[in-house]
C-alpha cells in the first residue's frame with residue numbers, strides 16, 4: 179500500500195536534486211572567477227575548494243596533530259612523572275578518528291582550485307624575516323604542483339602509519355609515527371613557508 183508513495187517521494191527527491199545541481203552549475207558559469215588565474219581550475223561538477231590551505235592547516239591539520247601528539251608522552255606531576263598513552267578502546271578510537279581526519283585533510287590540500295589564503299587572510303602569527311607570504315607560497319605551489327602533491331602524500335602516509343600503530347595498540351610505533359608526522363609538517367613548511375629560516379645546528 180505504501181510502496182507507490184515511497185516511489186513517488188523518491189522521484190520528487192531526485193528531481194529536486196537535479197534542479198539544485200542545475201542551479202549551482204549555471205551560477206558558477208556566470209560568476210567571475212574568485213581564485214587567481216594561476217590556480218589549477220576546479221573541474222565542473224567536481225569537488226569545490228572553499229576553505230583555504232591556511233584554514234585547513236589550523237583545523238583539522240594542526241588541531242588533529244596536536245591531539246595526536248599530546249595523547250602519548252611523559253607528563254610531570256607534583257609526585258613525579260607519569261607516562262601518558264591511550265588505554266581504553268574509547269581512547270584509541272578517539273585518536274584513530276583524529277588520524278583518519280588528518281589523512282583526509284591531506285587529500286583536500288591538493289583539491290583543484292584550493293588557494294593558500296583568502297584575499298584578506300593573513301597567517302595567524304606575524305611572519306619571520308624571509309618567510310613566504312601566502313601569495314608567494316601559492317606561486318611556489320603552482321610552479322610545481324607535483325612537488326606539493328608529494329608533500330601532501332607524505333602527510334597522508336604519516337597519518338596512515340599512525341592508524342596502523344593505533345590498530346595494533348602499539349604505543350612505541352605510535353610515538354615513532356608521531357615523530358615522522360612532525361618531520362613531514364616541517365619538510366613542507368621549509369619549502370613553502372620559511373625556506374630562509376636558519377637551520378637548526380647539525381643540519
Ligand code: HEC
Nearest residue numbers: 235240243301302310311312315329330333363366370371
Ligand atoms: C603539503 C604541505 C604542507 C604540509 C604537509 C603541512 N603544511 Fe602547514 N602549511 C603549509 C603551507 C603552504 C602553509 C602557508 C605558508 C605561507 O603562507 O607562507 C602552512 C601553514 C601552516 C600553519 C600556519 C597557519 C596560520 O594561519 O598561521 C600552521 C599552524 C601549520 N601549517 C601547521 C601544520 C602542521 C601541524 C602540519 C603537520 C601535521 C602541517 N602544517 C603540514 C603547507 C603544509
